[in-house]
Amino acid sequence: MEALARAVARWLWKRTGQENAPGGSIHILVGRDTRFHSEWLEKTLTRSLLSHEGVSVTGGIGETPTPGVAWGVSRLPLRADLGLVVTASHNPPSDNGLKILMPDGRLCPDEAASEILGLVDETLPRTRHPHPPAREVDVASAYAEALRTLVPPPPRSLSLVVDPMHGAARKVLPAVFDGWGRVEAVRTALDPAFGGGPPDPRPETLRGLARTVVEAGADLGLALDGDGDRFGVVDATGAFVPPHRLMPLLIEDLLLRGPRGPVARSVCTTHLIDDVARAHRTPVVETAVGFKHLGAAMTESGAVIACEESGGFAWAPHIPTKDGLLACLLTADLVARRGTPLHELAADFERRFPSRPFARLDRPMDSALLARLEEDPPAEIAGRRVERIGRQDGLKFHLSDGSWLLVRKAGTERILRWYAEARRPADLPLLLGAVERIEAERSGGGTSRPESLIPAAGR
Numbered sequence: 001m002e003a004l005a006r007a008v009a010r011w012l013w014k015r016t017g018q019e020n021a022p023g024g025s026i027h028i029l030v031g032r033d034t035r036f037h038s039e040w041l042e043k044t045l046t047r048s049l050l051s052h053e054g055v056s057v058t059g060g061i062g063e064t065p066t067p068g069v070a071w072g073v074s075r076l077p078l079r080a081d082l083g084l085v086v087t088a089s090h091n092p093p094s095d096n097g098l099k100i101l102m103p104d105g106r107l108c109p110d111e112a113a114s115e116i117l118g119l120v121d122e123t124l125p126r127t128r129h130p131h132p133p134a135r136e137v138d139v140a141s142a143y144a145e146a147l148r149t150l151v152p153p154p155p156r157s158l159s160l161v162v163d164p165m166h167g168a169a170r171k172v173l174p175a176v177f178d179g180w181g182r183v184e185a186v187r188t189a190l191d192p193a194f195g196g197g198p199p200d201p202r203p204e205t206l207r208g209l210a211r212t213v214v215e216a217g218a219d220l221g222l223a224l225d226g227d228g229d230r231f232g233v234v235d236a237t238g239a240f241v242p243p244h245r246l247m248p249l250l251i252e253d254l255l256l257r258g259p260r261g262p263v264a265r266s267v268c269t270t271h272l273i274d275d276v277a278r279a280h281r282t283p284v285v286e287t288a289v290g291f292k293h294l295g296a297a298m299t300e301s302g303a304v305i306a307c308e309e310s311g312g313f314a315w316a317p318h319i320p321t322k323d324g325l326l327a328c329l330l331t332a333d334l335v336a337r338r339g340t341p342l343h344e345l346a347a348d349f350e351r352r353f354p355s356r357p358f359a360r361l362d363r364p365m366d367s368a369l370l371a372r373l374e375e376d377p378p379a380e381i382a383g384r385r386v387e388r389i390g391r392q393d394g395l396k397f398h399l400s401d402g403s404w405l406l407v408r409k410a411g412t413e414r415i416l417r418w419y420a421e422a423r424r425p426a427d428l429p430l431l432l433g434a435v436e437r438i439e440a441e442r443s444g445g446g447t448s449r450p451e452s453l454i455p456a457a458g459r
Contacts, residue, residue, distance in 0.1 A: 001041055004098065005048035007119035009055050011112075012081055018054065027056045029073050029080040031064040031139065033087040033168040033227045036192045037096055041086045045098075046134050059134035065169045065228025067323035068143035070105035074319060076142060078135075079103070087168065090200035090225035093193045099227075105319040106295035144175045150318060151329040154336035157181030159218040161234075162328070163209045165199040166191040169228035169325060176325055180332065186212055199225050201232025201311065203240040210238040219335055220342060222328040229291075230311040231324035233331055235342040243311040244270040244358055246331065249349050250313070251305055253334050255280045259316060261304035264297035266290070267393045268406055268419045269309040272356050279353070288393035290411060295320040309360075309419075356403075357428040361418040361435060362410075369416070370395070370407065372442045381405055381438075382430040405431055 012018075012026045028049055032042040046059040058078055061069075066085045073083035083101030091097075100108035100116070108116075159182045164170040166187050174185040186209065187195065197205060201223040213221040213234050221234030233241045251263060251273060263277050264285040277284045285301050287293035291314070294306035298320040306314040312322030315330070335342050373395055379386055381397055390396035394408025394417075406419040420431040 001044045001098075002048040003120045004116075005045050006052070007116050007122070008082065008084070008100070009049060009052050010119045010122060011116045013054070016081065025054050025056060026081045027058070027078065029061070029069060029076075029078070029083045029139070030057055030059040030134075031061050031066075031069040031072075031083070031085045031168075033066075033085070033089075034063050034166060034170065034190060034192060035088060035093055035096060035194070035226065038086045038192075041096060045084060045086065050132060050134060056132075057134040058137050058139075061137060061139045063168045063171065064140045064143070065167075065172060065224070065323075065325065066099055066101075067229050067319060067321060067325065068140055068168075068172065070101045070319050070321045070323075071143045071146060072137070072139040073101050073103060074105035075146065076137065076139065078137065085227065087227040089227045090198055090230060092198045101321070104299060105321050106299060107290075107292040107321055109292050109296065140172050141175075144172050147176045147318075147325055147329060148178075151326070151333050153177075153179040154333060156336045156339060158220065158332060158336050159216065160184070160332060161186060161209060161212050161216060161218045161221045163187050163201075163206070163221060163223040164228070165201065165205070165223060165226065166194045167199045167224060167226040167228060169224045172228070173222070173224060173325060173328070176329060177332070180336075182218075184212065184216060184218070194226065201225055201230065206232055206234055206240060210234045210240065214238040220332055222332065224324040224328070225311075228324050229322045231313065231327040231331075232311060233328070233342070235346075237343055239343065241342065241346065242358075243307075243313075244272070244309055245346065245355060247307045247313060248272045248276045248353065249346060250327070250330050250334065251307070252276045252280065252349070254305055254315060254330070255282055259304050261302055261316070262297075264294050264301070264303035264306040266294060266308040267390065267396055268360075268408070268417075269307060270356055270358055270421060271402070271404065272353060273307070275353050275356075286390075286392065289408065291322045294322075354423075356421050356423060357425045358419070358421045359428060359432060361420075361432065363416040363418065363439070365409070365414040365416050366439075366443055367409075369439065369443045370409070373407065373438070376442075378438065382427070382434040401427075403427060403431060405434065 032038040069083045069085045073080045085099040088095035088097045161184045162173045164173045170188045177183045209221040223232040262283045266289045285297045297303045304316040313327040384399035388398045396406040403422045422428040
């Protein structure tokens with residue numbers, strides 16, 4: 001962590017043209033989540049940064065959701081040059097990592113991350129001893145108030161159950177819903193083990209939330225992952241509402257309310273978003289997987305909304321990075337304004353925009369298979385003509401009936417991921433069966449069953 005801190009400081013000096021300026025100064029905002037070692041790593045990072053001349057740090061902000069740090073970097077008067085968050089997001093409790101946020105709140109792009117890592121082994125001059133204390137600012141409270149101003153409590157109150165899953169939003173999530181009606185908060189205790197599993201809002205991890213919603217007769221259950229940048233929603237019936245079905249509904253509502261502009265989605269995110277955008281004469285920007293690309297689409301291509309398959313959502317009046325708290329607020333606000341339960345809103349939406357059944361297969365890495373598909377792509381998949389192939393991130397086969405199949409390398413695991421989206425429920429098994437045949441034909445015979453399958457009812 002100390003070597004990484006040195007690399008961050010050197011990179012910032014180079015980026016701001018202050019590397020050889022003795023009086024130069026850079027300012028960094030440092031936050032963390034609630035997992036094992038996060039507080040110790042935050043203190044180590046802050047101490048190491050402060051040991052270098054010309055570096056000031058706003059630290060000691062405690063548990064703050066990643067989008068809260070992103071908001072603080074870009075919106076607070078302190079105007080930091082960079083934000084650092086000690087977090088492993090939705091991963092298992094034993095994991096940890098570091099997210100780097102740019103001055104406008106975006107996630108650090110790949111080029112900048114590579115430059116920083118390239119400086120890890122360099123010796124950093126201009127050290128100072130002793131170092132000054134870090135400034136302390138209540139970023140979490142200021143961020144919560146900003147969200148409440150952006151999406152204020154509605155005239156019609158709701159009954160809500162909020163679930164931060166013991167993560168970094170365990171205090172902020174209940175706070176942003178103060179004044180919304182009857183709000184019950186679950187899993188808010190400090191628990192670095194997250195109750196024994198990863199803080200990832202999926203159907204299987206939100207069963208307890210679903211039970212509480214039904215027992216309490218609540219309108220909604222709203223959950224967040226470990227660092228608060230991804231969301232999960234349970235409706236009044238206790239059913240998990242997959243992000244790829246909820247986000248198009250939110251997008252239509254926001255386009256009707258304004259501001260208007262392009263909608264950005266990642267290459268593996270549902271084309272139901274395209275259906276909505278087309279109906280509202282709005283262009284769609286497709287990006288590679290990762291919110292760093294979606295954030296760039298907002299700041300560089302003028303996208304007013306950005307979203308990804310795994311539950312990341314951003315809106316231009318806020319910040320150009322995913323914010324699970326914002327998505328929860330927008331969902332609750334929609335239900336309150338319409339005065340209609342979410343499952344009824346979703347049913348009406350589906351009558352106007354028929355659902356596109358979706359699934360994801362995770363397979364063992366097979367780089368040779370990808371190379372063969374690149375060299376000799378199929379002309380037909382599941383009886384459908386391949387009309388074009390996208391190569392922005394992996395290979396995306398656009399089929400003649402509007403369905404699609406995508407294969408790409410996972411970003412953080414040695415896994416080959418297949419994504420399939422059909423136009424009708426009966427067609428999804430055909431696309432998944434085509435994956436089996438493609439693998440058997442192109443990898444030299446018999447592949448095993450998928451390591452995991454995320455069906456249409458999941459993410």
